[in-house]
Amino acid sequence: MSEVGYQERRFGELESSMMSHSSLLNTMNSDLKGKPKDSESQNRTLTEVVKLSSSVESLSSKQQSTDQRVMAALNEIKTELEGSSVQAISHHGMMFAMIRLTSSVESLSSKLQSTDQRVMDALSEMKAMLETMYVLAGGLTCEPGWTLFRSKxxxxxxDKLNWHQARxxxxSQNASLIKxxxxxxxxxxRPRAALNSYWVGLTDEVTGQWRWDDGTPYIMNxxxxxxxxxxxxxDHGMGExxxxxxxxxxxxxxxxxxxxVKMYYICKA
Structure with missing residues (x-):
């Protein structure tokens, strides 16, 4: 496939994904306009938020480049969010999260050039805002002793364990060493690791290449x-x-x- 053909295919995928996001937002907007009070409607709204968050995350992993079609799709999402936020004034604080997300898309519209990283950053911010909406709506709590951040x-x-024990x-807690x-x-x-070293889910023990505990490759930075x-x-004296x-x-x-080596560790669920 030629480079032009490849880019055209990727643009199509991006546009399709963005349209899917807008469709999900329309569903959310309909629920919000009705100001649902029963738990079934509330759960349906939260489910759409989670689905949209997952969709943005999937798009972020395969995004390659952008042009005016992506900008148009982002602007459509912005319009949908603005409409939703007006209806969500008393809906568990969601209006605040939506307004912040609208602002992030508007900022992107004024600055975006044809660089992959800027689109990736914008999509990551959109995902984070949707996770905030989910948390504000009471959709997630953590076990005692665990700390909630975004939706994780x-x-x-x-206590201190070696890497394998920590993993x-x-x-055993239905979690993994942090990725x-x-x-x-x-x-x-970073602020929480300022006083102690903590194991994370990185190892090159099996393949010789750094990978996360969930098996995904780590891109060296x-x-x-x-x-x-x-x-x-x-030369650590602990074996070969x-x-x-x-x-x-x-x-x-x-x-x-x-x-x-035994040290502190961080789990993520």
Whole structure:
């Protein structure tokens, strides 16, 4: 397939996905206009929020480029959100979340150029705002001892385990060692990791390539690591293996360490 043909196909996928988002927003808007009071209607509205959030996340993973058709789709979403926010004044604080989302799309409209990263950032912000709407509507709570951020629950341990033990504990809680995915999540985690190092869900133990605990590849970004890391240091006196497991250091950046070292850990559910 030619490059032009490939881009045309990707544009079509983006446009279709954006139209799907608008359709979901229309459904939400209809529910909000009726000011549903029964739990069934409330749950239906929350389900649409979750579906839209999941759809944006899926789009973010495959987005490649953008043009005026994407801008038009974003503007359509903005229009739908503006209409919804007026009807949501007393609906569990959703109006505030929608207004913020409308503002983010409007900001994108004034600044967006033909760069993938700006669209990715905008879509991430849209997803985060939708998650905020879901939380404001009372759609999620965390177990005692866990901290709610956006639509995820985080557990900061007060005991120390080696990497494998930490991974297994998180799994026993229907969670996983943390996978850091957004700038907001980094900003949430860094202050909490300022005093102690915490295991995260990064390892190159099996494949020799850094991967997250859920099996997805980690795309190397040296800005996220302590200078000179990862270095797979082998003179640690703990066996022949190098440093195959990742943790977040007190500087707020990743470092590699021997998987048998015991340290604090963060679970994410």
């Amino acid at each position: 629950c985080y557990f900061f341990s007060d 297994d504990y998180c799994r 850091l995915e957004t700038k907001d999540e980094w900003a949430f985690i 040296k800005d996220e690591w302590v200078a000179g890391q990862p270095d797979d240091w082998k 293996e190098g440093e195959d497991c990742g943790h977040i250091y007190t500087s707020g950046r990743f470092n590699d360490a021997h998987c048998s």
